[in-house]
Amino acid sequence: MANITKLVGGIVFDPAHGVDGEQQDLYIQDGRIIAKPDTDKVTEIDCRGKIIMAGAIDMHTHIGGGKVNIARTMLPEDHAQDVIARTELLRSGCGHAAPSTLTAGYRYAEMGYTAGFEPAILPMNARQAHMEMGDTPIIDKGGYAMLGSDDFLLRMMISNADQEAINNYVAWTLTHTQAMGIKVVNPGGISAFKFNQRKLDLDEKNAYYGVTPRDILARLAQAVHELGVAHPLHVHGCNLGVPGNMDMTIDTMQGIEGLPMHMTHIQFHSYGAEGDRKFSSGAAEIAEAINNHDNITADVGQILFGQTVTASGDSMHQYEAHGHAHPNKWVCMDIECDAGCGVVPFKYKDQNFVNALQWMIGLEIFLLVDDPWRVFLTTDHPNGAPFTSYPHLIRLLMDKSFRNEVLSTLNPDAQAASNLGSIDREYTLYEIAIMTRAGAAKLVGLSDRGHLGTGAAADITVYTDNADREKMFSKPDYVFKDGNMVVENGDLIDVTWGATHVVKPDYDASIEKSLQPYFDKYMSMKLGNFKISDDEMTADGRGRLIIHPTSHQSGYQEKGGAA
């Protein structure tokens, strides 16, 4: 019988089981949480008075793939200010806005995060995304495959393919890019940019295909839903960053007609066009729309002040934003009849009216959405700020006086344009645990993560309670990953390799009858070489796959890893 570890006497926050700050013992064996065992031969770890939550899950963080690596390559001056020296245990690395993979894994673990999901895996670039995430230690990972501006789908749509055919294509993509969900970015807009369109409203037609973003959203949301994939269609909407885009964002939510849909970095899509500067907060209306639509979830994409880099698949709007590049260099790419990307370094300034109001809008959304199960804590790393700023963001949410203190230092006109100062709400530890653990796991579709019930993976974070929540969440006492203690007193003590979470919905293989000639004729690689096999994912001995069932499947499968 393998060793049992007992976490003694911690104050547990486990929203998946309704546990709100109760003193409980936890038992860990073979990487899982077990019920109280019969034996008292256990290794005890004293957690009395400490706060215990499941490991945190970042459901939207750009940690792997081509555009992230462009950002890294572009920003030597940003890395040089933030280097990590090699130690006996750790590899060296660097990077503040776009950290190296090793550094990213270490820093996530040090903050008590045990999983992160790359939201923009371009199918044609999926191999790279997984290789990068494969070099990201400790945390589990996974990602969402990007569809919606790929020519194969758009051709299916103009040839009036039936929904089942589209479902097959979506399932095929999920399976062979090794993804956990589907994301759509500026639906059809990345394609439209290749045809020289510079904006695409929800009901505006792609110049070549004649399909609208609304059509694409409907088809993809339906496909994800019918396939039984837990993670709803992940939507980066139209008109990112455009003043006045809030109406279209609300229309997008209403237009999906009750299908599950996740609106990502919604802060960037919550702008009004009021006031002297034609830029205002739409947070109240957006939050109300979320509150009124049970089918909608959102992550915020909070901005925080300082230097970062924006890296997005939305080539159309990244091109539009290039004038704001700081430092003044930027990249835009059209990619493989599949998607695109844009990388624009950016410095959010607290005395800039727009930036200050963006900060306020994000916080307003957090505080005005009633249900913490439907709103998620992100900075859209690194687009709004690097993920290392999460403890600061948590403090802003949990501590009204701190929030108002910061608010009072910001651009005065922006302060005057925001209601943030009058919002009294402070997030509780229980709500933080929902947003960053239980809710995130549920949203991504991880049945055995994000909670502390019997049978759950022993991904656990233990904090010392501290009224300064930024301090508290920066430096956990202990972090366990699959039962191994990887962090002790804020320092990494072990480096493990997490798994990759995927779904593989059933599909009719006849979809390849049309994909095969499509690849042969139009693509620059062969269909067989596009596919990433399970063996390739696990070949190096440290990659491990966790295949989650869809609602039409049963079972839970693990492949690879150190046997």
Place this chain on the structure above:
Amino acid sequence: MSEPIRREDVASPFCGIASDDLTIEVSGLEVKVVSNGDAVTQRGFETPITDTQPRVNGKEVDLAIAVAKAADLLRASSQSVISGLATDVNGARAVMALADKSRAVIDHYASAATFRNLLVLQDTGWMTTTLGEVKNRVDLLVVVGSDIESRFPRFFERCMWNEESLFEQDIASREIVFLGKAPSGDASTSPAGKQAEVMACDSVDLPEVVSVLRALVAGRTLQASQVGGIDVAALSKLAARLKVAKYSVVTWAAGELDFKGAEATVQTVCEMIKDLNKDTRSSGLPLGGIGGETTANQVSAWQAGYPMRTSFGLGYPDYDPYLYDSERMLAAGEVETLLWVSSFDADVVPTEGARDTIVLGRSGMQFSSEPAVFIPIGTPGIDHAGQVFRTDGVVALPVQKLRDSGLPNVADVLAAIEEEL
């Protein structure tokens, strides 16, 4: 002898285009490209295995002894450089781990070319496209100062003169203009016999020619009537065509821009492309990726944050494209131990100048002076499976094991050396 084994859809790691439609026949250790080959891929796949035994100071030894000797040399070295770096993703990962542990500098043998592009990316950025987009969208291709077909023999066949595009484009209407250098052959000629236009100039004049073209695109008028022997009126016409093209692509092979200050010319091209995008679409297509160049830079960027020419001497990555230029370091006598990794091309041999040289090289490598350690290693895509990046840095292709040569792979040998440190 048994029948040769036939493999379809094989990807080539030997050129940056990474064509993956090759048919290969393998008989024992002999590999033959039987369809869709070209001079580059045939030489890459068909170079026979000669030596298989590691050597220390010219004497054949077991692998373990060669590994131990390599570790000794690295341990005793106060300045190590790991260069060549012609390997696959796993090989590059192992290089990074070893460089970190041995506090080495990393560089790639093609870095002189790479940095003509990278310095532009890091200074002002660019708008680029990928091979698949070119294949389906290009209406005007401008080739700047480069031959293309000698390095990428199938570029035109695969990306310009494909049978049809996704968007009902009349493929025959595509136009190609060579600016600066004339092509060495007729790969750019269309199947119907339409020849590319050539506006030739000496490479010393290319920077000025490109500057003038950019100025003309920006709508400026010029006093001069000729630049580098090219009529400004002709350049003016080219500028006008770029402006009316719906999806022009401007390409260059940085490896051929072999003149001082070439990065400034690349930058001018990239800024011109940005200007064009104010009204229409235009993209750059930097062609490169020889000998795992893209792979090495990608893996280095994700594991260390920086591309090539990064030192781990301080215990953390420190990037300096001038200081950590391995060729400069070798010429200046700064290198004690050079570890040279070259698994694709037996002709890519280490530069002289290090006190001790360790070579992980493709079988058959010939040296003008015997290195301290030579370990013949397998080639990714022939002797072992792996992944390699294509020139555009977007597509990473899986390459396969085609034969059982018993040659070790770079990743395993470097891991063994690291283990001994």
